Amino acid sequence: MKILIKNGLVVDPANGISGExxxxxxxxxxxxxxxxxxxxxxEKVIDASGKIVxxxxxxxxxxxxxxxxxxxxxxxxxxxxxxxxxxxxxxxMPNTNPAIDSAGNVRLxxxxxxxxxxxxxxxCAAITRGRLGKEITDIAKLKKEGVIxxxxxxxxxxxxxxxxxxxxxxxxxxxxxxxxxxxxTLSNNGMxxxxxxxxxxxxxxxxxxxEYKRVDRDISLAExxxxxxxxxxxxxxxxxxxxxxxxKRGIKVSCETAPxxxxxxxxxxxxxxxxxxxxxxxxxxxxxxxxxKGLKDGTIDVIASDHAPHTENExxxxxxxxxxxxxxxxxxxAVAITxxxxxxxxxxxxxxxxxxxxxxxxxxxxxxxxGTGAEADIIVVDPDKEWVVTKENLVSKSxxxxxxxxxxxxxxxxxxxxxxxxYPP
Amino acid sequence: xxxxxxxxxxxDLTKEEIEFILAxxxxxxxxxxxxxxxxxxxxxxxxxxxxxxxxxxTRVSFEVAAKRLSADVxxxxxxxxSVRKGETLIDTGRNxxxxxxxxxxxxxxxxxxALMLARHVDICVVNAGDxxxxxxxxxxxxxxxxxxxxGKIDGLKVSIVGDIAxxxxxxxxxxGLTKLGAKVTVCAPEMLIxxxxxxxxVRVTNDINDALKDADAVNVLRMQFERDAGGAxxxxxxxxxxxxxxKERLKNAKKDIMIMHPGPLNxxxxxxxxxxxxxxxVILEQVTNGIAVRMAVLFLVAQARDKNSN
Numbered sequence: 001m002k003i004l005i006k007n008g009l010v011v012d013p014a015n016g017i018s019g020e021x022x023x024x025x026x027x028x029x030x031x032x033x034x035x036x037x038x039x040x041x042x043e044k045v046i047d048a049s050g051k052i053v054x055x056x057x058x059x060x061x062x063x064x065x066x067x068x069x070x071x072x073x074x075x076x077x078x079x080x081x082x083x084x085x086x087x088x089x090x091x092x093m094p095n096t097n098p099a100i101d102s103a104g105n106v107r108l109x110x111x112x113x114x115x116x117x118x119x120x121x122x123x124c125a126a127i128t129r130g131r132l133g134k135e136i137t138d139i140a141k142l143k144k145e146g147v148i149x150x151x152x153x154x155x156x157x158x159x160x161x162x163x164x165x166x167x168x169x170x171x172x173x174x175x176x177x178x179x180x181x182x183x184x185t186l187s188n189n190g191m192x193x194x195x196x197x198x199x200x201x202x203x204x205x206x207x208x209x210x211e212y213k214r215v216d217r218d219i220s221l222a223e224x225x226x227x228x229x230x231x232x233x234x235x236x237x238x239x240x241x242x243x244x245x246x247x248k249r250g251i252k253v254s255c256e257t258a259p260x261x262x263x264x265x266x267x268x269x270x271x272x273x274x275x276x277x278x279x280x281x282x283x284x285x286x287x288x289x290x291x292x293k294g295l296k297d298g299t300i301d302v303i304a305s306d307h308a309p310h311t312e313n314e315x316x317x318x319x320x321x322x323x324x325x326x327x328x329x330x331x332x333x334a335v336a337i338t339x340x341x342x343x344x345x346x347x348x349x350x351x352x353x354x355x356x357x358x359x360x361x362x363x364x365x366x367x368x369x370x371g372t373g374a375e376a377d378i379i380v381v382d383p384d385k386e387w388v389v390t391k392e393n394l395v396s397k398s399x400x401x402x403x404x405x406x407x408x409x410x411x412x413x414x415x416x417x418x419x420x421x422x423y424p425p
Numbered sequence: 426x427x428x429x430x431x432x433x434x435x436x437d438l439t440k441e442e443i444e445f446i447l448a449x450x451x452x453x454x455x456x457x458x459x460x461x462x463x464x465x466x467x468x469x470x471x472x473x474x475x476x477x478x479x480x481x482x483t484r485v486s487f488e489v490a491a492k493r494l495s496a497d498v499x500x501x502x503x504x505x506x507s508v509r510k511g512e513t514l515i516d517t518g519r520n521x522x523x524x525x526x527x528x529x530x531x532x533x534x535x536x537x538x539a540l541m542l543a544r545h546v547d548i549c550v551v552n553a554g555d556x557x558x559x560x561x562x563x564x565x566x567x568x569x570x571x572x573x574x575x576g577k578i579d580g581l582k583v584s585i586v587g588d589i590a591x592x593x594x595x596x597x598x599x600x601g602l603t604k605l606g607a608k609v610t611v612c613a614p615e616m617l618i619x620x621x622x623x624x625x626x627v628r629v630t631n632d633i634n635d636a637l638k639d640a641d642a643v644n645v646l647r648m649q650f651e652r653d654a655g656g657a658x659x660x661x662x663x664x665x666x667x668x669x670x671x672k673e674r675l676k677n678a679k680k681d682i683m684i685m686h687p688g689p690l691n692x693x694x695x696x697x698x699x700x701x702x703x704x705x706x707v708i709l710e711q712v713t714n715g716i717a718v719r720m721a722v723l724f725l726v727a728q729a730r731d732k733n734s735n
């Protein structure tokens with residue numbers, strides 16, 4: 001099958017293209033040509049005039065909940081949400097039930113992915129068996145099954161020696177370690193950021209130290225054995241500063257933040273909205289500025305959603321009892337366009353770097369580019385079209401979006417995944 | 426004027442709204458001194474006391490207040506209700522509403538629970554204490570008692586002593602008092618002072634003598650030892666030694682300093698018996714005034730809802 005995408009404003013930082021009007025010809029699963037005015041017979045022609053054409057997003061932090069919590073999300077529903085949001089590749093986090101901690105469980109997940117996934121799903125396995133923090137998983141075997149990263153996401157590996165060991169083995173196997181940085185003795189069963197808002201609302205606070213001290217620890221461990229390290233969901237200023245310094249020292253550390261950390265603050269919690277109960281928590285205005293600055297100056301490499309679906313039953317309860325997390329696959333691109341591109345913090349090239357090219361590089365996967373011969377994961381985006389996030393227009397199985405009722409710019413018109421026009425359905 | 430169907434906290438009230446409740450309470454206070462202590466203001470209305478935490482004083486006070494307004498009162502405590510069977514707060518609220526009741530008075534151990542309930546039912550919700558967040562009727566009765574004695578709140582110096590971090594009484598008092606122009610000092614050991622409390626326009630001190638020195642009134646909070654999970658609390662005797670309100674300490678305070686306590690008292694822990702029972706103590710007057718204040722609140726929210734639905 002040939003698909004021709006005509007007259008789009010192509011943004012492809014991997015090839016130094018920033019907004020030129022070009023045509024893209026897709027043949028089979030690959031991009032076969034990128035040029036002006038391609039004249040060829042194609043089975044499908046997409047008119048992209050006035051639209052942005054960019055590589056499909058690579059979201060390196062997604063909870064698909066399958067196996068185990070199919071009431072919250074499945075591989076099928078999550079990837080359906082992904083392609084609607086422009087995400088063609090995602091990294092599935094291992095905190096499922098059972099946890100993805102063995103070759104057998106990886107095969108189980110791969111089987112589900114092969115049968116039901118609408119987008120490319122890459123697998124992140126757990127660092128320790130059962131995510132219990134006691135015994136390291138068999139990283140070599142996991143790698144052989146196709147796992148591309150390991151993470152304890154949802155918690156941190158508290159034992160320093162164990163984390164060091166994991167970093168060492170991961171380096172040998174050339175597999176990425178992603179660190180969820182949280183010292184639970186410091187976050188102390190908190191609910192929201194520790195500060196005036198937590199005092200005002202009478203909610204137990206989560207200190208900033210609980211995050212950045214663990215960022216600091218894991219970076220020094222990575223430095224010690226010269227292994228690469230990726231830090232997940234940065235939320236506070238101090239973490240950004242620590243990473244900036246580490247990068248200056250030449251340490252191979254990369255990091256991500258999520259859209260809610262550069263848009264929403266603790267003050268948005270004054271109405272006890274449980275959809276804004278997220279871990280790490282929404283912080284202060286100063287943190288939002290630091291995160292945006294970090295994105296702009298390159299300290300923060302990646303924007304990922306930390307898509308964390310929960311049922312209404314788990315969110316429509318007292319704030320103390322509500323689960324942590326917000327969904328994000330369907331809103332991340334529009335939030336980034338509205339809050340970063342339209343407001344001048346990032347240009348289109350920068351956006352594609354943070355949401356596609358950089359995560360692909362960090363994960364070592366062959367995505368994030370529109371070069372000839374590349375995998376044809378392409379999205380066509382109307383950058384101006386306005387929409388409002390409502391429960392009704394979300395397709396994820398869960399509706400716990402931190403951005404409900406928000407007016408956003410940017411709509412995905414077409415998603416191609418491996419040469420197939422998968423969205424709109 | 427009062428237009429709200431709920432009373433959830435003093436954080437979201439204006440000075441005028443607070444003053445209106447206090448003025449209404451003043452007119453209701455007289456009812457309790459009659460030989461027939463009843464007015465028909467809420468006749469035919471049903472008030473449900475929904476208590477997720479053990480409480481005697483507040484629940485009885487609401488019950489007496491509702492009965493003096495001629496309302497019917499139902500008490501639900503979660504130890505004996507469907508909550509034990511896993512019913513959610515929202516479902517419980519909707520079921521209570523389906524009984525065609527009019528007001529839910531809720532006490533809950535989670536901050537924000539009263540607000541959540543109010544969003545999910547059309548009937549009135551009165552917060553009788555939610556977690557560490559607010560206990561508005563307690564603060565209103567404290568302020569009512571202060572106003573009765575001093576004639577005004579503006580310019581009064583009020584010190585709140587005790588476990589500020591975990592206290593909904595402290596938070597509600599701070600919002601109410603500062604809105605009415607009082608100068609509020611909070612005093613506690615460092616670890617019981619919550620982050621950023623000074624942004625609520627209060628002075629913070631860790632020195633009990635400093636807190637007592639110029640105060641017109643001191644509101645002594647109960648040490649909530651049952652909340653001490655992490656061992657952050659001082660031992661009882663140590664607390665009494667460093668922060669207890671004693672005759673000795675009051676020698677350096679104003680002669681007529683008013684001694685308040687929301688109860689229940691821990692004698693010999695936060696307050697000495699001779700102070701609690703002494704001439705400056707208004708602790709039992711607070712309890713009496715609680716009836717008038719709660720009558721006013723129940724009356725005003727019910728009236729506002731009736732007006733809104735007309």
